[in-house]
Amino acid sequence: MTDILPFLKSLISVSGLSGYERPVASLVTEKWRPLVDEIRLSRVGSVHGLKRGTGKSPRPSLMIATHMDAIGMRVSKIVDGFLHMTNVGGIDVRVLPGAEVTVHASRSGEELPGVIAMRPARFLPESVGDRVHTIEHLLVDTGLLPREVLKKVCVGDLVSFANEPLELAGDVISGHTVDNRASIAALTICLEELQNKPHVWDLWAATTVQEETSFLGAYSSAFELRPHIAIVVDGTFAKGPGAGGWQTFTLGKGVGLCIGPNMHPFLHRKLKELAERLEIPWFLDVTPLDSGTDAFAIQVTAEGIPTALVEFPIRYMHTPVEAVSLKDIQRAGRLLAEFVASLEADFVDTIVWDD
Amino acid sequence: MPTFGTPQLKLLERLCNVIAVSGDESEVRKIVLEEVKPYADDVKVDALGSVLVTKAGRGRKRTRVMLDAHMDEVGFIIVDDEGEGLYRFEAVGGIDARHLVGKQVFVGRERTPAVIGAKPIHLMDGDEYTRKVPLDSLRIDLGPGGKAKVGDRAGFATKFRRVGPSILAKSIDDRIGIATLIELLKHAPPNIDLCAAFSVQEEIGLRGAKVAAQYFNPDLAIAIDSTPANDLPMHDGSENISYNTKLGLGPAIYVADGSTLHDPRLVRFLREIAEAEKIPYQIRQPGGGGTDSGAIQRSLAGIPTVSVSVPHRYTHSPVSLARVDDWKHTLNLLHAALGCITPELIAVR
Numbered sequence: 149m150t151d152i153l154p155f156l157k158s159l160i161s162v163s164g165l166s167g168y169e170r171p172v173a174s175l176v177t178e179k180w181r182p183l184v185d186e187i188r189l190s191r192v193g194s195v196h197g198l199k200r201g202t203g204k205s206p207r208p209s210l211m212i213a214t215h216m217d218a219i220g221m222r223v224s225k226i227v228d229g230f231l232h233m234t235n236v237g238g239i240d241v242r243v244l245p246g247a248e249v250t251v252h253a254s255r256s257g258e259e260l261p262g263v264i265a266m267r268p269a270r271f272l273p274e275s276v277g278d279r280v281h282t283i284e285h286l287l288v289d290t291g292l293l294p295r296e297v298l299k300k301v302c303v304g305d306l307v308s309f310a311n312e313p314l315e316l317a318g319d320v321i322s323g324h325t326v327d328n329r330a331s332i333a334a335l336t337i338c339l340e341e342l343q344n345k346p347h348v349w350d351l352w353a354a355t356t357v358q359e360e361t362s363f364l365g366a367y368s369s370a371f372e373l374r375p376h377i378a379i380v381v382d383g384t385f386a387k388g389p390g391a392g393g394w395q396t397f398t399l400g401k402g403v404g405l406c407i408g409p410n411m412h413p414f415l416h417r418k419l420k421e422l423a424e425r426l427e428i429p430w431f432l433d434v435t436p437l438d439s440g441t442d443a444f445a446i447q448v449t450a451e452g453i454p455t456a457l458v459e460f461p462i463r464y465m466h467t468p469v470e471a472v473s474l475k476d477i478q479r480a481g482r483l484l485a486e487f488v489a490s491l492e493a494d495f496v497d498t499i500v501w502d503d
Numbered sequence: 504m505p506t507f508g509t510p511q512l513k514l515l516e517r518l519c520n521v522i523a524v525s526g527d528e529s530e531v532r533k534i535v536l537e538e539v540k541p542y543a544d545d546v547k548v549d550a551l552g553s554v555l556v557t558k559a560g561r562g563r564k565r566t567r568v569m570l571d572a573h574m575d576e577v578g579f580i581i582v583d584d585e586g587e588g589l590y591r592f593e594a595v596g597g598i599d600a601r602h603l604v605g606k607q608v609f610v611g612r613e614r615t616p617a618v619i620g621a622k623p624i625h626l627m628d629g630d631e632y633t634r635k636v637p638l639d640s641l642r643i644d645l646g647p648g649g650k651a652k653v654g655d656r657a658g659f660a661t662k663f664r665r666v667g668p669s670i671l672a673k674s675i676d677d678r679i680g681i682a683t684l685i686e687l688l689k690h691a692p693p694n695i696d697l698c699a700a701f702s703v704q705e706e707i708g709l710r711g712a713k714v715a716a717q718y719f720n721p722d723l724a725i726a727i728d729s730t731p732a733n734d735l736p737m738h739d740g741s742e743n744i745s746y747n748t749k750l751g752l753g754p755a756i757y758v759a760d761g762s763t764l765h766d767p768r769l770v771r772f773l774r775e776i777a778e779a780e781k782i783p784y785q786i787r788q789p790g791g792g793g794t795d796s797g798a799i800q801r802s803l804a805g806i807p808t809v810s811v812s813v814p815h816r817y818t819h820s821p822v823s824l825a826r827v828d829d830w831k832h833t834l835n836l837l838h839a840a841l842g843c844i845t846p847e848l849i850a851v852r
């Protein structure tokens with residue numbers, strides 16, 4: 149197995165906020181080009197890589213989808229050279245004060261470093277004071293003089309987290325867009341494994357846009373590619389400080405296989421049996437309602453698509469220090485590859501609802 | 504005037520990028536010792552860890568001038584090992600816990616990388632996301648199996664950056680004072696015996712400066728520090744009348760703070776020098792807060808003391824911001840002032 153760490157580090161070193169995924173799409177396209185037979189961007193910017201199967205045409209196809217967009221902020225107002233912000237996706241405002249950010253300045257085309265400033269209580273309404281400051285009370289300071297800011301920055305410009313990846317103990321990597329670039333790394337491992345592993349089905353490897361805001365990429369890729377089945381790869385919650393309930397799982401201890409209304413139970417069972425046969429450690433993740441992932445969208449695209457959700461735990465999700473275990477990524481990648489290789493020509497016909 | 508450019512900024516970068524939490528100033532001390540040795544007549548590391556440097560002048564009627572800057576910064580200390588690479592910690596110095604969530608830190612002398620995370624927003628109940636995360640529920644996370652020692656210090660992992668006219672870095676308070684003091688020592692004028700105190704434990708009660716003053720027994724003292732610039736807009740667009748200092752207006756001369764009424768002779772002297780040399784300066788708004796001057800002034804039989812600070816925004820946070828020109832003007836003002844000090848300046852008439 150090749151070392152996925154350098155690629156993952158490059159993925160979590162770029163911005164790629166929802167709607168502006170091009171920096172990630174470029175990295176993915178470059179990495180995947182030698183691993184797939186065709187690669188192109190969808191109309192809305194998702195990456196579609198096709199790895200053809202060995203079966204007779206017309207072959208059935210499987211889509212593995214990982215979203216590539218990230219949460220962040222954008223400029224809502226400029227006052228005295230300071231930038232006000234609004235959120236892109238589900239930002240926890242408590243991580244913002246003191247965070248290092250990049251302002252994607254559209255007037256000058258520059259990436260400007262900045263820091264998020266929390267003002268003293270007396271500068272704000274009494275209702276804010278020394279409580280958690282809501283996003284409209286936080287400011288970005290670029291260190292530039294106000295007239296320079298106006299020359300470079302425009303309302304609407306993106307603001308992304310700027311902290312560099314950090315390697316922690318226990319093969320854990322931490323950074324600002326581990327959700328969901330880690331899944332792209334897993335899918336890349338899958339493609340690498342399939343170089344030497346024949347598979348009957350066509351595989352569409354997809355990195356989707358705008359999962360954090362509208363599932364636009366999931367809906368549109370599923371519609372365009374019309375796979376017979378789909379697997380979504382995304383993060384779930386790791387146990388850690390402040391997080392210990394039934395929705396949380398131990399970091400580095402395996403792959404999550406989801407059950408719930410968004411997931412087809414037959415696909416779940418097949419993945420589970422495969423994981424057990426390959427001795428890949430796995431855990432059961434129950435999502436009682438909406439899974440909050442691309443699976444929610446893909447399942448109801450076109451005439452409906454049997455969908456599964458494969459996960460791994462991420463600690464501190466939606467903070468700039470999201471942490472994931474490389475072991476879990478490798479396990480997920482291997483499980484996906486083995487699953488693709490295991491699909492026989494008539495697999496779709498064997499899908500049943502009741503045993 | 505001392506030259507000012509890349510070597511000075513490189514020195515500041517080195518100083519800002521190391522971690523020296525109050526009580527464990529070793530990493531800054533090493534740089535200071537290396538930098539000052541070629542220029543010092545006497546170098547001593549005292550009982551608390553401060554570096555005390557003497558550089559004698561020449562000729563008669565020399566004034567004994569103590570210059571002080573503090574080596575320590577606010578940070579963290581590991582207080583309990585909870586296993587699995589998770590550690591409890593306490594703040595050392597005045598840190599607002601709202602700055603800690605989602606930040607990267609380095610732990611111990613080995614600078615082991617770690618993060619301070621938080622419960623994901625998806626798992627919060629009701630309005631939990633509007634409530635502060637108290638420090639005692641935060642953990643420093645080194646990753647599964649990661650090892651630190653109880654007692655290890657930790658600090659923000661922020662890297663020094665130059666942006667346009669500004670510097671973005673951690674612990675500008677008071678590495679910018681340390682860098683200033685090193686430069687002044689390199690260009691010490693002959694009319695003074697320069698007593699340079701690179702002091703410890705300012706952030707937890709001005710403790711290093713107090714004994715340093717007692718050791719040096721100077722005729723007068725200047726504390727060189729960095730003070731908050733709260734020059735940010737008010738939420739309702741009204742005039743900001745409590746900015747403390749503003750970036751870009753030059754060195755901030757103190758007249759009064761929470762612990763010191765600064766010696767009016769020295770305040771007047773610094774202002775006259777600035778005007779004569781056409782160096783921009785500002786008077787720090789009188790108010791709370793303080794510097795090592797509070798401890799120095801009350802040492803021995805009393806020491807005439809003043810404070811000069813380089814303004815910076817976002818004090819005691821992961822990233823502070825200062826202007827290069829404010830630093831240059833501070834260095835120039837102090838250098839010009841030292842050369843003009845005479846015993847008459849503080850003579851009792």
